[in-house]
Amino acid sequence: MTTTTSSPASPQPVLQAIETGERVFGLPLEHGPLAPATARHAAQPVLESWGLDEEQVYDVLLVISELVTNAVVHALPPVVLHLHATADTTGSVQVHVSDGGPQPTTTTGASWAADRPEDEHGRGGSIVTMFADCTGIETDCDTDGLIDHWATLDAA
Template sequence: MTATASCVSAARARARSVLDTWGISAEVGDDVLLIVSELVTNAITHTASQDVLCRLRADTRGFRIEVEDQSQAGRVPEQRAADPHSQCGRGLILVDALARTWGVTTAARGPGHLVWAELPLSAPQERPRPAHHP
């Protein structure tokens, strides 16, 4: 999809449609949708990509969300401490809190990165509380 602000809601709507087709509960689906939103937002905000590709897969182990960009910058997406006065900079913190694991690899379609996150098929009984940083 074309890397514009509207592609975030389009990716979320497509993911919701897939989750509904798969019969995934709203509780689990909401985490998937939040991660889709954060990864697509990061791809369009922090890269000069013309297009962004978002994939959602499921198997017996869980879900895998992949967002591929066309970034030619050498900088790899990484979690960083959020500026408490900024409205930005918390995307990968949220991904890290919700995902079982996540990472970054080289994009398969040419230059760029593929940022992925994996979640279990069911919601955890109790979420760990993120550490408070004053």
Template sequence: MAVQLNTPVREACEHVCSVPPVAGAVPAARRQVGRILADWEVCADIVDDALLVVSELLTNAIVHALPPALLRLSWVREGGLGTLRVEVTDAGPALAAGHCPSGIDPDEHGRGVEIVHALATRHGIRVRPGGITRWADLVALGATP
């Protein structure tokens, strides 16, 4: 008698794009990400949070870091869970710690990291020579392939 094991189906998608440090780049990237997440059939319960995380991480990279900003999205569905990872890599800080770019009111900025931490299941930073990657995972229960 043959025994059939139910192995979870694993599906993975990935998208990588460079985001230029120009006016309108973040909203354009956000629209593009929305289309990608729809194409991937990412669970609706995390799409809005994902778009906000993308906006915050990209804005941070464009305002506070050296270009280029590289956005990487990955969506993995396995065993009833869906995990969307948002990563933004930049070339490191544009200014020394504690300094704000000219024309930026520090009272109106600085909450992006807190927003990402509040929305993400997991988050972190990877530092390597020549670049920093900030990442956030958003997990959806009941994600079926």
């Protein structure tokens, strides 16, 4: 008798075009050091297909990387990336990264991040603010209880 085990399937992205012309992309991410790269690699072709130019794609990918890194280093799982492109004349892309909220103080956080030089920490929020038109944090207590960190970038 042969027994086989299968590893759980990798989370699959959700790409959706809403009838109004708005575009939505969602991707659950592993809570680990590969999450920022996974998010960037999945989002780049989506952003390009939405008509963003090279500089706009770069800016959005940088914001994605910073928000996902912060979620993995400072928060509990799950980590989920959501992108939303508006179809109106504002021409904006909203980046949302949801996480499970702050890690307890007894948790040391991601050891892979703690091994980085001290001068490589603490700039993520400033980078996001520099590239985004507006940013914010919301708690979605009435549905899934996740914390949503978001940024809106110009894509016109």
